[in-house]
Amino acid sequence: MGRDQRSLTSSILERHxxxxxxxxxxxxxxxxxxxxxxxxxxxxxxxxxxxxxxDRTDLVFRALLPEExxxxxxxxxxxxxxxxxxxAYENPTFIDQAIKMGSDGIVTTPIRASGLLSTVVMALxxxxxxxxxxxxxxxxxxKLLDSRHLQEAKGILMTMHSVSESEAYDMLRAQAMEKRVSxxxxxxxxxxxxxxxxIKRGMMPEDGRGDD
Numbered sequence: 276m277g278r279d280q281r282s283l284t285s286s287i288l289e290r291h292x293x294x295x296x297x298x299x300x301x302x303x304x305x306x307x308x309x310x311x312x313x314x315x316x317x318x319x320x321x322x323x324x325x326x327x328x329x330d331r332t333d334l335v336f337r338a339l340l341p342e343e344x345x346x347x348x349x350x351x352x353x354x355x356x357x358x359x360x361x362x363a364y365e366n367p368t369f370i371d372q373a374i375k376m377g378s379d380g381i382v383t384t385p386i387r388a389s390g391l392l393s394t395v396v397m398a399l400x401x402x403x404x405x406x407x408x409x410x411x412x413x414x415x416x417x418k419l420l421d422s423r424h425l426q427e428a429k430g431i432l433m434t435m436h437s438v439s440e441s442e443a444y445d446m447l448r449a450q451a452m453e454k455r456v457s458x459x460x461x462x463x464x465x466x467x468x469x470x471x472x473x474i475k476r477g478m479m480p481e482d483g484r485g486d487d
Contacts, residue, residue: 287399288315292333294395296320298361299338306386307336307361314392324348332356334399337376339369351376357402359394361386421459428462431469 294316298304304320311318319329324337326349338361339346351358357379362369365383373381379398382391432443451458
């Protein structure tokens with residue numbers, strides 16, 4: 276188990292993550308920057324916070340100041356890199372601000388090297404896990420959407436050609452193989468054609484009916 280833990284930490288640190296530190300130019304800001312650089316991170320520090328993060332930013336340290344009651348950073352959000360807030364002391368106001376920002380951790384000043392590395396690694400690890408979960412959800416949602424497209428396309432072919440469901444699927448598969456595209460691409464084409472011809476699943480167009 277220890278071997279697995281070391282490999283996870285190493286895989287994160289070996290990438291030399293790029294860290295942006297939004298902190299005033301004081302002793303704490305300089306100390307934090309120096310500690311991170313000694314740990315092997317690429318660090319850029321500035322204040323006030325930028326509206327747009329530099330390219331390839333992997334982690335953000337964000338100072339929360341007492342006079343800054345409701346920080347609104349343009350770059351924060353679900354697609355933003357993980358954020359670790361830096362606070363002078365722990366109190367409900369600072370903690371609430373950090374939560375609203377979607378912070379992945381909090382460090383207090385004065386900045387100490389002890390515990391800093393583990394806070395950084397955990398924030399980066401959980402951010403990576405979160406991205407993996409979101410990607411998995413997106414794949415599952417796409418599979419569900421593809422399944423619905425398949426059912427709709429089969430229904431259209433069954434109506435147009437008076438064939439069974441398995442025969443309709445064979446028609447879709449044959450077209451996909453012939454055109455060297457995915458079955459879902461063929462389904463989209465069939466659905467679009469069905470919309471043009473006003474054909475819905477199990478329903479033939481009524482054009483021409485009722486004209487005497």
